[in-house]
Amino acid sequence: MANNRALRKFGRNPLAVLGTVLIAVLVLAALFAPWVAPHDPLTMDLLNPYLSPGSPGFLFGTDNFGRDILSRLIYGSRISLLIGIVVVSIASFLGTILGMVAGYFGGVVDDIIMRLVEIFYAFPFLILAIAVIALFGPSIFNLMWVLGLVSWPLYARVIRAQVLSLRETDYVEAARAAGMGSWRIMFKHILPNSLTPIIVMATFGIPEAILASAALGFLGLGVQPPTPEWGVMISEGKDFIRRAPYLITWPGIAIMIVVLSFNFVGDGLRDALDPKQSDR
């Protein structure tokens, strides 16, 4: 019942619907990249560099190595989506478990976990990520675990608050009185009722991770060339900014569209799932 109402509310939000459609297109493009992309993203054609957008066969033009930009963008969507999903999975998993434990058990455990949250909060997110990646070496694998590891505290904080309010409810009390173990209560009763904020945060977390990974790719600390990651593409294109400005324009627009889409969906989900939100 409630889900139907939420779904209807989500469906009446034009931006949320637009975001959903764009994300669907993106996911399809990423999944079927070898069939959708007109060219191989890595094949160089040194005879045809800097073809301007609209050239026959190269809708978005070619880069300094004669590689097809559209194909690189399509393959790049695989990487950005993968990073976004993996980072959010790591962060929400860690954050949910730690937040739940902190809220449910309270006391010393809570103190330790919340101090940890504060310590992580004390670092500007990007700076900690940059420093750790610099030490472990830049790679997509390091990028994902580092970004995941530095973004869990947000989830922990919200879930903890959620658990604190659920812990004293009658049905949890009843489960406890019936002799249910703490972990079972957490996973069977508390977690399902805390899913809404997790889902909303995860939806906003994906574009954040994509932006961060693009920034790190741009700095040379993320995905490495020649892999067609969008941030890397901008970094490579910046040296030819006057000759071929579209080398950086397209990947920037791609990043923006993805981030906007996820933000639209996140806004829509929050409004639809959270009855306390007023309509604005």
Add this chain to the structure above:
Amino acid sequence: MFNYLVRRLLTNIPVLLGISFITFTLVTFAPGDAISLMLGSETVNAANVERLRLELGLDKPWYVQYANYMKGLFQGDLGTSITSQQPVAKQIFERFPNTLVLTLSAMLVALLIAIPAGILSAARRNRPEDYGAMFFSMLGVAMPNFWLGLILILFFGLELRWLPIRGMGSLDEGFWDVISHLILPAFTLGTALAAILTRLTRNAMLDVLAEDYVRTAKAKGLKERIVLYKHALRNAIIPVLTTAGLQFGGLLGGAVIIETIFSWPGLGLLSINAIRQRDLPMIQGSVLVFALCFMLVTLLVDVLYSAIDPRIRYG
């Protein structure tokens, strides 16, 4: 108030220890080949690696190293840079004011855009002005700042040649030299925050505009401007300023990227260069200073906020 201040300072002690421990581990527990990486072009042979290990004190147990590290910190000693052979602390404090100038200017840019835009948006709710402001707000959040920086460089620096795109001006060349060098980086860094704060100002204003006292003021026949700026804004601005303060860390993180693009000689550029040269003590020092600075600002915002709004102290 005094009790609150003391309590707030005390709760920061574990956080401080945590920060120092994390920056400490950055070097100590770095993967084994970090040292040979640090030697880089220098001949990587066993003797050189061993020499550097001894120099960094990596041969001792980690708790001894941590104690030494903390001892150094209390004396303001952040170690010696591998590349320049100068004290890390000295270099950091030479560069730090530049980063502060950049981030504070970006904050100013953000507030100067966000507050008028947010007020306009709330006052003209669901009209073209509101939609326009919200559209740019959404765009501003979604735009990668390094990309915006490059586009601005291309447009205002390379095509129109209106503004310089590299480095920091000098007062010897006149005031305009300083300002003109600051405009593009500050605007680039401040855009995302401006976008966030515009939306926040709008929502805070809408909340306040629905209050009874605002309705009373309107009913009295006061001009809209006076109601907006005198009655509504005063109350709506508190959450906006708080968020602005708490977002300072985001600006510091962004400064690393923006300083790289605009060759701004601040702490961010220093740390990125340190990373490129594998200068571990310098990386460690700059991360620590970034975190300490962020912590201090957060503390300051909390304290100021509780001074303005006494309810916070008992939260």
